[in-house]
């Protein structure tokens with residue numbers, strides 16, 4: 001089996017949100033699909049370890065916020081590489097409450113779909129939740145949605161181990177003192193690309209990054225970065 005074949009599947013990138021007893025939570029997911037158009041139905045695939053899974057199970061609702069291609073890595077890290085068990089992800093976040101009561105993220109979102117769960121399918125590590133659409137809308141019609149390929153190839157993003165599409169990284173030969181990888185989230189700092197979201201220009205070596213620079217995905221400091229070679 002050549003599992004590289006899986007990387008030829010195409011996806012988007014979304015914030016899947018839910019609630020439980022007045023508490024809100026959300027996470028990044030690349031697996032959201034339309035299932036039927038009549039009735040309008042979508043499905044998401046969520047890791048059982050994630051707090052959002054617990055919330056959807058309990059409230060039987062979820063919303064999908066479709067994020068734009070220009071979404072900064074810090075936003076993806078906020079929802080994708082941190083747990084709502086440690087802090088409230090919606091504090092200081094722009095959102096509105098949908099008709100189902102699920103939060104709809106407004107920052108970086110171009111469209112949203114909210115649903116009521118009709119069915120779920122146990123898939124071992126993950127559950128597929130199938131939801132009938134209760135409301136949906138466009139927030140920014142002039143922006144392109146983020147794709148999974150764009151996130152990986154252009155933004156240098158990685159998948160957490162809880163993602164359905166996660167694969168153990170293949171160790172690549174990295175030039176000495178060239179690329180540094182975050183030991184917390186797997187983000188790789190590429191000097192050729194810099195970190196434009198944080199104002200770091202392309203061509204800046206890892207050594208030349210400011211001392212207070214932090215991982216744009218998970219917020220870890222420079223000491224958490226390692227290089228090979």
Ligand code: FE
Pocket residue numbers: 182183184185186187215216217218219220
């Ligand atoms: Fe990191």
